[in-house]
Each structure stands twice: as C-alpha cells, then as structure tokens.
Amino acid sequence: MRARIESIVLPLLVGVLVVALWSASVRWTGTKVFPSPLQVVRGLGELWRRGLLLPYLGDSLVRVAVGYGAAVALGVPLGLWLGWSRNLATAVNPVIQLLRPISPIAWIPVAIVLFGIGNLAPIFLVFLGALFPIVVTTQNGVGAVPPMYLRAARNFGLSSGQMVRRVLLPAALPQILSGLRIALGIAWLVVVAAEMIAVDSGLGYLIIDARNAGKRYDLVVAGMLLIGATGLVLDFAARRCERLRALRWGFRAD
C-alpha cells in the first residue's frame, strides 16, 4: 500500500515542481514569447473551441495507423523470411543496413516528390521509419529461436508454412513485440516532423502553423504537450499488449 501511494505521490510532486519552475521562469525572465502554463491551458481550450484539437489529433493518429499498419504488414513477414532464409539475408542485409541509419526526415524531399503535398507523404515517412526496426527485430528474433524447437517441429512433420506459423512466429513473438513497440514510438516521432512540412493538418502542422501565423507559442507548447501525452498513451497500450498471457512467456526477465 505504501509503495502504491508513493508511486502516485512522488511523480505528482515532481510534476507540480516542473510546472512551478516553468511558471516562475516565465515570470522572472519577463518573456513575452514563451507562454506560462496557464496560457498553455487556455491555448488548449481555444483549440478545443475552434474545433481543431480532435480533428488534428485524429489526422495524426490516422497517418500513424496507416503507415505503421503497412510497416507491420510488410515488415513482420519480411523479417520472418529474412530470418528463415540465410541466402536471402546475405543478399538483402547490406541494403537494409545502408538504408536503416537514414533518418526518415531525410526522406521528406523524396516523399514530396513521390506523393506531393497530402496525406500520402507523411504516411510514407511513418511507414519508412517503422519498417526498419520491425524488420530487423523480427529477423533477429527468428535467428534467436532455439534450433531445438525447429527440430521438434520437423519431427512432427510440419510443412515450411506451418513451421513459420506454428513455431517461428510464436517463438520469436516476444522480440517481435518489442520491435513493434519501438517502431510505434518512432512512427509517432516521424509523423509530427512530416506534418510540419508535407501537409496542412495534424499536430505537427498545428505547431508549425501556430508559430508561422502569429508566433502563438501558447499553441506551440499546447501542441507539444498533446504529442507527449498521445505518445505516452500509445506506449502504454503497446506495453499492455506485451503483457497478454499467451505472449508473456518471453518477458520473464522483468
């Protein structure tokens, strides 16, 4: 019980402290540009009244959902295949290793050339950002499956397809899920950056637009906080998935 109270009280205390420090710094420096916490709360209220908050949030989430969904749909099978076939991995790995360190932000000009200004460009960037961590963790997950399981499966007469579905996938699932969670975090980072340049809606656009159209830093910070809160919720949801009983077997360590 004591631990539970502490786990609520202590973070709350730090939160209050940060807000107080923020508020005090704004007052002491007498800045006219950077907003106080109260101004940010009013800014959030204004976004809500103007009917922008939910649509912008919704637009960002839809882009993440589509781009990330496509990355999962392509990345997991590709990772399984790469993990399964040594020859394919040898052939494809250099390309993956070269493309992987390129920040999705660096792809923005290419995305605009390919898809123009609109929904497809940020979706493509989210897809790229999420794809590589998913492919690589899935591939590594498959590589780490104990050969014992594969032997047992062969002994029971499984075909290659069954082997992937009934042994490789479940055996690698804990690692795959970690990769999916990391990729979701990256997707959320990327969508904001992409929206600052390639579209005219979403939380990234909100931030850049609030700054450009009248230096409304109260709305900038409000947008930032919305991004943070949404990212937190997404990560929390992903962690809950990892805790499902049938998947939990690989997460003994924690």
Place this chain on the structure above:
Amino acid sequence: MVAAAAPTAAPVKIGLRGVQMRYGAVEVLRDVSLDVREGELVCLLGPSGCGKSTLLNIVGGFLEPSGGEVRIDGEPVRGPDPRRIFVFQERGVFPWLTVEGNIAFGLSKLAAAERAQIVAHYVELVGLEGFERAFPDELSGGMKQRVEVARALAVKPDVLYLDEPFGALDSITRLQMRSELLRILQAEKKTILFVTHDIDESVQLADRVVVMSTRPATVRRIVEIDLAHPRDLSSRRYLELRDSILEEIGLAHKI
C-alpha cells in the same frame, strides 16, 4: 556375461550397418552396427562426448552419416518422421503453448473432439491432471519432461528416441521419472533407443545395453539385462550386471 541368444524372435525394427561419421579430420563414429528388435528398449551407454548423441541423431534422420546406413522396417532413413519421435531434455517443450497445446502439437490434422480425447488420455497417462492449462514456465523440470513424453506418445509413434531425457533433472526426480517411463511403456509398447551416460540408468531401464567406446565411438559390447521388471536395485544379478559394465568401461568399483 553376455546372454547368448537374442531376446525374442521379434522382427528387427532398426538396423544399423557400418554407420560412420566424420567431421573433417575428426572421426566421431566408426563402423557401428546394431539391430534393435521391435518392442525392445536399448540403451546406448557411453561417456559424454563419445558420439552416442550423434548416432541417435543419425538414426533419427536429423544427420546424414558419412558412411553406412540405417534402415527402419527395412526402409532406409531419409529424414525425421512423425512415426519416430525424438525426445529431448525438457527444453524442447514449446513455452508459448499450454500443457494441452504442447501435447496436441502433432495432432493438428485430427478433428477437435478426437484431439481433445487423445490429449486428455495422455495428460492422465503422464500424471499431469490439473495442469492442462498451465504454461511450461509454471512447471517443474520433471513435469516438463512428462509433457515432452506425452507430446511424443500422442502421435502414436512406433519408435521413441530419448537423448539423455532425464539428464537435467535432480537425482530424486530422475529416479521417479525412470519408473514412470517404465510404467508408461507398459501401457504403450514402443521400440526405444535411449542414450545415457548413466550406468545405473541403463541397467535399470534397458533390455540390452550397448556399451560404446570413447571417440571414435564403436560398439564395445552389448550386455543383455536379463532381469524382469520391476528390478530390484540391490539384487545380486543387478549389481553383477552393473559391475560388469563398469569394468568394461574401465572404472573402479570404489571411490
């Protein structure tokens, strides 16, 4: 010491002829020939690393020998086969499946009702009632080993290959598991090749013990264990047989 005649006139199930295995310059198996009759329990006994597991893997179809051949029911072995199941130490149990799921693993072609019936039968046979929905990480080592044995038996194989199946268990559990195995095999007769480095284990379980040499492994001697089950571990004959194997391997009786 060696009993003169073959145990029964049962037909030869597994026949090894001049099996050899080398990895580059390392010769692991040299000219191993052996007949295992239907329904027999044969122990391959040898020191760790002598190549007896390699031999079992060749018989199981997981490795191709460098020379010689293995025939089962007269047919050359071309790979693993669901009619002949290889039982590992308990680490082969799938951790993402429940006890039921593991036992049902090889039964996916059957209708659900039939599958459930078979699973229930083997859960009972290996004494895991009440743990059907448990995941392997909730089970002890001995229980996991029971799951492996049940998973193997559920597909109704005629041959079981056991590769030091109780090697990772503590000595008390190991003893229990041996008598459990014998009880289970009384219910379902199988032909069994059992690899062990434990002399007592081989004399307790086997109809015949194949004593193997150190690398390159060859068959040094085949010892007929002419004791009826249940075996009295302090009987004169048991000790005689055990000591003769100890002597064959070149170990003293005293420590």
